[in-house]
Structures are given as C-alpha cells and as structure tokens.
C-alpha cells in the first residue's frame with residue numbers, strides 16, 4: 322500500500338512490527354524482503370514519488386575539507402533515493418576488504434565475505450545483474466580478447482557487472498504498492514526517535530511538509546537514509562541522549578569515506594596494435610561485464626596496501642573514438658537520449674535539460690564524435706590511462722557533523738569534512754608501480770605514475786559513495802553498530818546502507834548495500850517470527 | 854658463455870642494444886617534450902627522436918644515480934647480464950629487441966626497477982640510457 326502522509330489525520334499513530342525509514346536501494350530491498358517473509362512493515366520516504374526542490378533542499382549542507390565533492394546534489398531525496406542518479410557499476414567487496422589489515426588502520430569487519438556471499442547472490446536480481454559470478458574463470462570463453470600474460474602472483478583481472486542501472490523508483494514502485502504487508506508513506510520525514518528508559522526506541526515522530534505529524538510505533542526501527550543522512554539523523558536526535566543516539570563514544574559521523582575517483586597514471590603500450598579488448602566492456606548474453614586489473618590479495622597484504630581496481634581507458638589515435646569529453650551535461654544528455662530510445666519519458670527532464678543548456682560544449686563534441694566514429698576507424702592506441710575508484714583508509718578525522726543552520730523541518734544541517742591522507746595516495750602510487758612492474762615484465766609496455774611524492778589531492782574527486790559514518794564493529798568503542806547492524810546502545814534500532822561499512826574496499830557500494838539489507842531483513846524477520 | 858668485456862663493447866654495447874629499444878612507444882611518449890638536437894652519431898641509429906628521449910631519460914637517471922652508465926658500472930652490469938652483450942652483436946633487429954625485453958622483463962620480475970620522471974623502468978633501461986646520456 323502506498324499513501325501520501327498528508328492524507329492521514331494529524332497525530333495519527335500507526336503500528337507495525339518493523340519500521341524502515343528511507344526508500345532507496347536499502348529501504349526498498351528490505352521492505353520487499355519483509356513482504357516475501359510475510360512480515361508487516363511500514364516504509365517511510367521523506368521525499369515524494371517525483372523529484373521536488375522542497376525535499377531535495379533538506380539535503381543542503383556545508384562542505385569543508387577535500388573540495389571535489391558535494392553534499393546536496395549527489396544524493397536524491399525522493400522515492401527510489403540516489404538510485405535515480407547511479408550509473409550501475411557493481412562488484413562485491415573482496416575477501417581482504419573484510420580483514421583486519423596490518424597496513425590499514427581501523428580495518429576489520431566483524432563479518433567475512435563468506436558470511437555475505439549468500440546475500441550477494443540474492444542481491445544480484447534486485448540490481449538486474451547477471452549470475453553471481455565475479456571470478457575471472459566464471460567468464461572463460463564468454464569474453465572477447467585475451468588477458469595479458471601478467472604474473473598471477475602480482476596482478477589479476479577484476480570482474481565487474483553493470484546494472485541497467487536499476488532505478489528503484491521505476492522498477493519497484495508497483496511491487497511496493499501491491500504488497501499487502503507493506504505500508505509505504507511518502508512525504509514522511511523522520512523527525513525524532515523517542516527512547517524508553519530501558520534504551521529502546523518506542524516511537525518515531527514523522528512530519529510532512531505542511532507540519533502534519535504522524536507517530537509510528539514499532540518493535541524494530543531501521544534507518545536507511547544514505548551514508549550522510551543516517552549520521553545526520555542520529556546526531557540530531559539528542560534530546561534524550563547527549564550528542565545524539567548511538568553516539569556515546571563520539572563515533573557517529575566519523576570515519577566518513579568515499580572512493581578516490583581519479584584518472585591517474587598511464588601505460589605506454591609496447592605494441593600500439595596490441596589486443597586490449599579483454600580489458601574493455603563485454604556485452605555478454607546475461608549482463609555487461611567490465612574487466613579491470615588489481616593486485617593479488619597476498620601482495621596487498623604483504624605491502625600493506627589499500628584496495629584498488631584499475632580500469633584501462635585507451636586513448637585512440639582517432640580523436641572521435643575517445644570519451645574524454647564526458648561531463649555532467651553529457652551524462653544528462655545520454656540519460657534523456659536513453660529514455661527516449663526506450664520509448665519512455667526521461668525522469669528529471671527539465672533539470673537535465675537545464676544542465677545541458679548551461680554547458681552544451683561536451684554534448685556538441687560528444688554527438689559529433691559519436692557520428693564520426695561510425696565511419697572512422699579508431700586507429701592504434703597511443704596511451705592507456707588508469708581510471709579508478711580507489712580505497713581510502715578509515716580515518717576518524719574525516720567526518721559528518723552538524724552545523725548551526727536549520728532545515729525547513731527544524732533539523733540541524735550537515736557539514737561534510739572529507740579528509741584524505743598522503744598515505745592514501747601513496748598507497749595508490751605503489752599499486753600503480755607494482756602494476757608497472759608486472760606489465761614491464763610481460764613486455765606489455767611501461768607505466769608512468771601520475772602521483773608525485775609528496776602527493777597532491779587536486780585530481781581526486783568524489784566517487785559519490787558515502788561510507789562509514791555508523792561503522793560496524795564488535796567493540797562499541799570502535800563502532801556504532803554490531804555485526805547485525807544494530808546500534809550498540811539501542812535495543813531495537815538498526816542501520817542499513819553504506820554507513821555501516823567498516824572499510825570501503827574499492828568495489829562500488831550498492832551491491833553490498835543491497836546484500837546487507839537482505840541479510841538484515843532475514844535477521845529481523847527471523848526474530849519477529851520467532852517471537853510470534 | 855661469458856663475453857669479453859672491454860672499453861669498446863661497454864659503450865658500443867649500450868648503443869647497440871639501445872638501437873632497438875624494447876618499448877619504443879614509451880620513449881616516443883617520453884620525448885613529447887624533449888628537444889630533438891640529436892648528434893649525428895646517434896642519428897645514424899635511425900630513430901633519432903626515440904634516441905633523443907632515451908638520452909633524456911639517461912640524464913634523469915644520472916641525476917638520481919650518478920654512477921649509473923659509467924664504464925665501471927656498465928662493465929659490472931654486463932658481467933651480470935651477458936645477454937646484453939650478445940644482444941649488441943645480434944644482427945637481426947627483432948631478435949635483438951626480444952633479447953633486450955627478456956633482460957628488462959627479468960629485471961621487472963625481480964623488482965630491479967626504478968622510477969625516473971614518473972616512469973617505472975627496468976634497471977637495464979636505466980643503465981643503458983645513462984650510458985648514452
């Protein structure tokens with residue numbers, strides 16, 4: 322069932338065994354899993370079914386620290402959440418990402434990759450991906466080109482899959498509406514959580530944009546509002562707990578991580594006509610697959626390095642085959658073009674058109690090149706650039722805090738202070754150097770490092786992945802939630818989304834977000850049916 | 854088979870091997886910003902722009918490791934890598950190139966490499982470039 326909060330009586334109280342706040346990738350997945358298990362759930366969405374400035378403005382805040390990031394527009398505050406923006410690259414976190422790694426301070430999840438494997442498998446269909454197959458051998462014979470003969474003790478291929486990308490709003494609105502056990506309210510903004518003396522959430526105060534208030538009473542509450550907002554909400558809820566709920570050890574909002582999105586370092590090929598097809602995108606029968614290069618886990622452990630997958634971006638002799646013109650205007654243009662080609666009306670049509678109108682240069686170049694490349698051969702490869710979303714180490718000084726400004730609902734806005742360290746970049750430099758040695762040994766070419774000593778941060782951009790602000794750890798002094806994603810200091814409050822990641826790894830986060838959401842839904846459904 | 858090392862083949866060995874740089878394209882990329890005032894001696898090797906770049910790399914190597922490319926160092930270096938002397942005398946360019954790459958590859962595999970001006974190069978390349986700088 323789906324309803325606008327504004328249609329309810331003021332001060333109505335609704336009840337359900339579980340209440341999920343936030344209808345993005347995590348929240349929608351959990352609601353559908355509860356429906357499958359026959360557990361009644363209330364799903365609250367602060368935004369509407371479409372984009373509105375009124376809801377989006379609540380995400381505005383301040384950015385200090387690392388500058389190439391954004392707090393307002395990189396998130397979408399509407400039904401479906403930021404999956405209205407995402408580009409769909411997916412891979413599970415690697416086994417090493419869960420380990421306590423000597424060279425990576427504050428690393429070590431209380432769960433392993435093996436614990437998550439069954440949930441990753443179930444997450445694949447939610448994101449309209451192919452089989453749960455991320456070992457290079459799984460794709461033997463199905464990909465074009467041949468892998469380079471690189472020393473397998475040093476470098477190995479990394480497999481990624483592409484989601485269409487799944488827009489959760491379009492894909493799951495009907496299922497949410499039709500599920501008899503789901504009650505989804507939109508324009509329903511979580512304003513406060515009330516706690517009992519015993520340390521359990523008793524009810525949630527939820528407000529609409531006209532000031533209407535609704536109360537939710539549930540046995541269990543889940544916050545699934547995204548990596549920045551999960552922390553902002555907990556920090557705002559400080560009327561009963563000084564410093565905010567779950568913040569007894571001053572951890573909420575700390576350890577904020579993003580992926581270091583950058584194209585740095587390049588490979589001069591020994592043979593410009595050499596075969597690099599294996600390291601590009603493959604349109605397989607089931608799902609588009611991308612192959613990158615990464616260091617083996619043994620080598621990462623030995624060298625104390627952070628995780629990284631290098632994707633190879635060839636620069637072709639013929640300019641028309643190069644994609645270096647891509648910017649936000651081009652992405653907006655391709656989203657519109659894709660929707661029209663599928664016979665659909667594009668979402669955010671006017672916002673995207675304005676983005677294009679503001680800086681049409683890339684679109685003009687892109688259209689021109691795309692036409693030319695139909696009749697002009699690519700020629701040889703002049704150089705190959707290294708593109709990546711590299712891991713940064715968990716860092717307590719990198720954080721989300723509250724500032725003095727209030728949003729229209731009366732809640733304090735967030736300040737994002739994204740901090741990177743020289744060690745993060747030097748780890749990436751060493752990773753490229755080791756890849757350079759491997760390609761040199763194989764006679765593939767020579768690598769030029771794009772990171773100096775001391776390193777500069779100006780070529781590092783956000784990966785739009787907001788990670789770590791309510792991190793998972795067995796020890797309440799080192800993490801906000803336990804291995805079941807429950808806030809250590811609250812009996813019945815759970816967190817869903819990348820805010821619980823202890824480390825970021827290098828894989829894009831949404832597949833892990835969905836896997837963890839399924840795992841949490843299973844856990845809660847088990848508890849609820851056990852209690853019944 | 855140990856080759857006889859004398860002053861002549863130390864230097865000419867370097868030049869001979871260098872005339873078929875293992876990764877010509879690396880040097881082409883490198884020389885984008887290098888002036889092309891190549892002396893006749895090197896020009897006779899054919900690809901002067903590439904060779905100019907090799908010399909530029911060599912100058913950078915020498916800045917980091919002044920002893921690289923010196924006769925004493927080269928003599929020792931060749932002693933440890935007889936394949937290079939054989940390569941210098943090899944008349945088939947393709948075979949010579951393969952021999953050079955094989956030596957560079959072995960360096961890389963054993964971690965015998967260094968970063969020069971951002972480029973990850975093998976010790977063999979560094980020594981040879983320094984010799985002709």
Ligand SMILES: Cc1cc2nc3c(=O)[nH]c(=O)nc-3n(C[C@H](O)[C@H](O)[C@H](O)COP(=O)(O)OP(=O)(O)OC[C@H]3O[C@@H](n4cnc5c(N)ncnc54)[C@H](O)[C@@H]3O)c2cc1C
Pocket residue numbers: 342343344345346347348365366367368394395396397398399400401402403404406407408409410411509510511512545546547548550554784785786817818819829830831832834
């Ligand atoms: C440009 C871009 C490209 C991306 N590409 C990729 C990619 O290729 N691969 C990948 O894995 N990830 C990618 N991502 C990240 C991906 O979009 C997120 O990881 C994912 O959407 C997070 O899901 P979530 O459910 O945790 O949060 P969200 O999807 O952000 O959902 C949070 C929901 O909570 C709601 N909410 C917030 N506050 C409240 C409140 N107070 N009360 C009620 N509801 C509230 C919001 O309206 C929203 O619907 C990309 C992101 C961007 C911006």
